[in-house]
Amino acid sequence: MIENIRLSFQGIWAHKMRSFLTMLGIIIGIAAIIAIVSTIKGTSEQIKENLVGTGTNVVKVELYQGDWNYTSGDSQGGNKLPVFNDSLKDEILDLDEVTAVASYRMGSLYNGIMYGDNLVNNTTFVGVDEDYFSVMGYSVKKGRLFTEHDRKNFNKFVILDTVAADVLFAGEKDYIGKTVVIKNDAYVVIGVVEQQDSFSPKVENLNDWYTYYYNDASGKYFVTDDIWPMLFGFDEPYNVVVKPRSTEDMTKAGRKTADILNDYIGANDKTGGDMSEEESMGASLKYRSEDLLEKAKALQEVSASTSKQLIWIASISLIVGGIGVMNIMLVSVTERTREIGLKKALGARKGVILAQFLTEAAVLTSLGGMIGVGAGIGLAYIISDVAKTPVAISGAAIVVSVVFSMVIGIVFGFIPSVKAANLNPIDALRYE
C-alpha cells in the first residue's frame, strides 16, 4: 500500500502539468465548498455572538399568559399575584448558574409622556429595582441613576434610554432636570442610560434579525418600581432578569429561575371555575425564560439552509472534476499498457493492478482536495474581506472534504482501474 502511494506520487510528479489540470476540477469544487462552509459558520457564530452578547449575557424570565407576554396594561385591572421579594431573590441567587438577579416590571401607557408640546404615545415603562441597570449592562450617559433616597421618598423621577431621549427631546440637548408629564403628573428627568454591547446587527441578509430584538422605536422610560403603583394604579407582576455564570449556563439559569418563580406564584394550567382561590391566581400564567441560545440556533438554521443550496451547486464541480479524473486515468491506463502487461507477466494478480490504479486516482484527488482546502480557506478570507462577513474555519469540513475527494477518486478511478486489471497480459505486453 505504502509502495503504491509512493508510486502514485512518482507518477503524479512525472506528469506535473497534467496532474494539476486533472486536480483542478476537484480543487475548485472543494475550495468553493470550504469557502461557503467557512462563511456560513462565521455568520452563524456571529449571530450567536450578537444574540447572546458578550457583555450582556442575561436571561430574561418573563411572565406569560398562554403564549403571550403578560402585561396588564392600564386598561386592565390588577392581579393578586404575590409580589417579588428579597427572599425570592436570594433563592435565585443561590443557584449555581446565576451570578446576579434583578427584577423589573414592564407596562405601556397609551397616553404616554409629554414634554412641552411633544406627546409620545404608547410608551414602554420599566419599573426597576436597584440592580436592574447593572445586570442589564446599562451605563449612565447623562445625569444619574436612582438612589436609595429616591426610592424611599417615592420621588417622581424618570430615566430615559437614548432612543427615548431622542424621541422626546427631539434634538434638545440640555434636558436633565426638565419636567415631563406622565398621566397628568409631573416627573423630573434625572438621567439617560445606554446599553453597553447592545445587539448590533452586522448580518444584513436576514429579515428575521429584527424579530429577535425588542425593537421599540420610541425607547424605554425607567422609573423606580416603588412608584409603579402611582403610575399604573396597581401592581404589575414582576419579571426577572438573571446573569448566568457563563454563556453555556444561559439555558439552565433561565429554566431554574423560571421554576422557582412558577413555584412561588403557584403556576398551573387549570382553567374554569373548579379551582381553589390559590390555584386561580396562577391559572394559565407561567414564567418562561427567554432562551437566546435556542433563538440563535433557529437563526443559524435559516442562514445554513440558504447556503446548503450553494454547497449542492459546488458539488456539481466535484462531479465534473471526478469525470476529468476518470478521463485522465483512462489515458494513463492506455499509456501504461506495456507496464501492466509486464507486471502481469511477473505475476501481479488483478487485485494488485486494481489497487495500484485506484490508489493513484485516490492520491490524485486527495491531493486535489488538500490543495482545494487551502485555496478555500484563502477564498473565505478574501470573501470576508470584500463582503465584510466573518469567517470560521471548520475542522470537520476540512476532514470531510479531503475524505470526500478521496472517495471521488476511488469512485471515478474504478472503471479505468478495472480496465487495467482486466488486460490480457500478452496483449498488454505487445502494446506499443
Next chain:
Amino acid sequence: MLLELKNIYKNYIQGNMDVPVLKNINLSIEEGEYVAIMGPSGSGKSTLMNIIGCIDKPTAGTYFLDGQEINTLKDRELSFVRNKQIGFVFQTFNLMPRQTALDNVGLPLQYAKVPKRERKRMCLEALDLVGLSDRVSFKPTQLSGGQKQRVAIARAMVNQPKILLADEPTGALDSKSGIQVMELFRELHERGTTIIMITHSDEIASHADRMVKIIDGELITGDGISDTESNISNEQPESEIMHTYDGINADSVGQEVRYE
C-alpha cells in the same frame, strides 16, 4: 518432465479468418535443460514462448508445467505460476524506468508478498549474482544495455523460478554484452535452472544443449538444423524492426502487425 506440450494449436483471428500460428506442437523439456528455440520471423516461436510462459493461452492442446495442467488454471492461479515458476527476460528489457535497479528486481517478490526486509536481502543477492552489486540504486536510464539486461535477469531469477524464459535476450545488445549475458545463462544453467531461449543466431543458439526449430508454426527437431536454417535466412532476411516482436507472421496477421 518439467514441461510438456501436447498437440498445441494457436490461431489468431483476423477479421473472420482463422490464421494458424502454431500447428500441432509437441514438446517436452526436462528439468535442468538448456533449450534454444530457433526460427525465422513469424514462425510462431514467440507465441510458443508466451504459451510456455503462461501469458498466452493455446487455442487447442494441453500444457503441463511441473505436473499442473495450465489450461485449467484460473487467472489467480496463473498469476501465481508466472510469479513462482517462471522468470521472463525480454529483448527490450522492460524495466520500470522510474524505479531503481533494486526496486525493479523486487517487483516479483512484491507480488509474492515477501516481507520488505527479506525482499531487500533477496534482491541484493540476485543483483550480486549478475554482478551489479555496485549499481543497486541506479535507475535504468543510468545503466548500459548490458547492465539493463542483467538487471532484468536478476529480476527473473529473484524468486528462484524453475524456468527462465528468454526472448531474444541478446537481440538489443552489442556482442560484448551479449557474451556476458550468455556466460550468465551458462552459470545459471550450471546451478540447475531450466533455460528456454529464443534466438535467431546460430552462435547464440550454440550455447544451448538442445536446439528446437520452428518453421511456419511447425516444430522440427533433431538433425538437419543447419540446412533449414540456411534456407530460412535466404528466404526471409531479418530486418531490425522485425526483431521486436516476431511471434506472428507479418504477412498473414494484419491485426497483430498493427502493434509492431
